[in-house]
Amino acid sequence: MTQFGKGCHLHLIDGSAFIFRAYHALPPLTRKSDGLPIGAVSGFCNMLQKYVEDNAGPDAPTHVAVIFDKGSHTFRNDLYDQYKANREEMPEDLRPQIPLTREATIAFNIACKELEGYEADDIIATLSRQAREAGGRVTIISSDKDLMQLVGDGVEMLDAMKNRRIDRDGVMEKFGVWPDRVVDVQALAGDSVDNVPGAPGIGIKTAALLINEWGSLEELLDNAEQIKQPKRRQTLIDKREQIELSKRLVQLDEETPLDFTLDDLEVREPDPETLLEFLTKMEFRSLTKRISDSLGVEAPVLPDTTPEGANPPEDDAPEMPAIDPESYVWVKTAEDLAPWIAAAHERGWVAVDTETTGLDEMACDLVGISLCIEPGEACYIPLAHRGDSDGGLFGDGDLAEGQMPMQAALDALKPLFEDPAVMKIGQNMKYDAKVFSRYGIDISPIDDTMLMSYAMNAGLHTHGMDALSERYLSHVPIPIKTLLGSGKKMKTFDQVPIGDAVKYAAEDADITLRLWKIFKPQLHRAHVTRVYEGLERPLVPVLAEMERNGVQVDRNVLSRMSGAFAQKMAQLEEEIHELAGESFNVGSPKQLGEILFDKMGLEGGKKGKTGAYGTGADVLEDLATEHELPARVLDWRQISKLKSTYTDALQGHINAETGRVHTSYVIAGANTGRLASTDPNLQNIPVRSEEGRRIREAFVAPEGKTLVSLDYSQIELRILAHMADIDALKQAFRDGQDIHAMTASEMFNVPMDEMTPEIRRQAKAINFGVIYGISGFGLARNLRIPRKDAQDFIDRYFERFPGIKAYMDDTTEFAKEHKRVETLFGRVIHTPEIAAKGPRAGFAKRAAINAPIQGTAADIIRRAMIRMPEAIEGLPAKMLLQVHDELLFEVETGAEDALIEAARAVMEGAAEPVVKLDVPLVADAGQGSNWAEAH
DNA sequence: CCTGTCACG
């Protein structure tokens, strides 16, 4: 054992901060076996584990302790009976968890210290002093500002949540004084949380100003008569006693009588057995697993209980055998395959999964197919695995042994996959359906476990197979990385030895079937059968077809634009470097920030949580009024974005075979029911700026065809008018009025014929704000007006449209009560965060207000898309893209009007018959030889 | 791999 001294590094963890953060960060989890609340303990352990992982490096501490508060009465209460008097009672479900956090700390083999009658802060102060005096370094893991007085002279703080170190400069940033004067500032400013009175009317800013002027609190108070501002002077004179008391309250005690020494805090390895025993006792399934892995020991078997998180398995969840990759069957011949097909027919269902050479369904090759008919009964049919690459000059590239001919397999499977009496079950079936469709198989009918999960659990968790398997089967699937590797030397699936492929691929089908068995009976209990069967599942073939259609993109147009952009960028770069007086990377926000704020000394530099200056467009726009450089950077940024994301990258997405761009839509990505578009994202092609809009000219109709676009007019505002039942808005929509102008007229008492663009613009911003869960802050930022003005606008808006306010309150109330909100079509969006405290509550509230509106709009266009194929069946037209409220079609020239008529009817009637909206839905149409013209 | 920035509805 080494004695604490020079070269030693002590970490002091603020245990109470960990507990509170854990408590507020997690839903109220309970231990399955007895209902004991354990959410905070779970979070606490997760944070400890993360702490241990993060601090294993070269700068690892030599000594560490978690420090807790003990007892509610401290010397500060003797000084001031109101100290911390306004503190809320500890929540009922947190109290029993407090001793468990001590147990957890000990289980991690970390020193756990507390002292009756003292706050953790005092113990931390004392230990910091001792360590400092012994010549060691200290890191205090906490973000509590009360501890900032300790910083300096080898003592730093670490805000674990933001992973930000706070040194003397950080303290200066926060308090405006060096650490040794922090208590003086706090004494003046007081603290509403701890109920430290301070000097009324003086906050941190003013306090720092005064302390810096006078050097210390004592000097200030002794010379209070000389203060110029009369009110401030009087306060300082009258409240002297209160201020001095405040100082004693915030001053930490560095002489706490401790019954241990620094040497007792030496870092110790955790004992796997003790730690895992504790975690098992708490029934932390995934944490037990994760820590077992990191300790390199086998995870103890937990009793089969609910995985941490949502949706406990139903009481009638089927019994299933353990997942055993060794049990899966390698299908080598048609004779091997036949019984699987027969079994699928017999059951009426089969889980299916395809393995391919890549993730691009349009450009990959089929490598194998796996089937599963009952949990644990799964097979893999390899079809295109390559031979052993060590097999000699001619071995590489040949098909490996033990595979049936692909065509024979497809011929045998096609009748099954197209049999209307057999349900084909998949996880993300759109992928498999697209692959099969390229091989001439139109797989149907289908169920999709990803979409089932999405329908039931949107907002609670993601819906990928790995996540679902872990959550609902407590099983971690074989990672694909173990087969393919990663990085440059990554293999494709056809290079995987078949023996390994069987285990991986069949396991996927097995997992999918198990999930299906669990989810299927849950759907109707969650009241989402209609959503799943009416809005999710039927979209799969529609999207698959749209994605296969793709959109024609003219490479030459893009390439020309890229060239022009490159020139323009080089020119701008030169100007920028000249303005800066030096050469730097304009694309680096870090370097740009340093140039603007350090070198050029511009005002208004704000450092974010990583310590870098913010250089977002809003910041640069403010600076641009004063200086040339930021204006040029904004120009450069715009061009750079257009070039890299659009004119360059888009070319790489043109499919070699079709000459078209095939995006992929993520059905279960956005919690609200919206689609997301990836590889490439065709839902964010520029349109707002003139320069950007020209990129749409590269999206073209082939010879003899025309692009037609239909988009819903103001769909979200119409939905809001209906849902909140606002007569004035509903009537305005019925009359076909300019809704923003009408809002402006109502709010500002301006007659419609005297409306100015500026007033209309503000009303428009408010209308959008309402949809987003308006806040004074947000509106102020958007409109670039003082917050007070923004709040006035909002107040006036709510006064004029009280129904909107009522709707927002009702929605929030519903979300609080049910932990979810719903769209008009019954789509459920869970809002677990709504119960959170702190800033997350605000986010959750606004998301809850927005979700039914955005979600209902998403439902409506989904309904339109699902009906569209039939509606345009007789027309020479194809649906290509969806952009949230817009559908893009390609149609033979001459049939535009017929298409518009048919598509418009579908879109405008899409809510019916399930929902009869009080407002009309209107779809505007456009057409042209490219997307810029059509939109 | 994360963060900042910026494109869309």
Added chain:
DNA sequence: GACGTACGTGACAGGG
């Protein structure tokens, strides 16, 4: 116990 704040997305570049 402090803390930032309009909703929902995805892609790219820089930087460790």
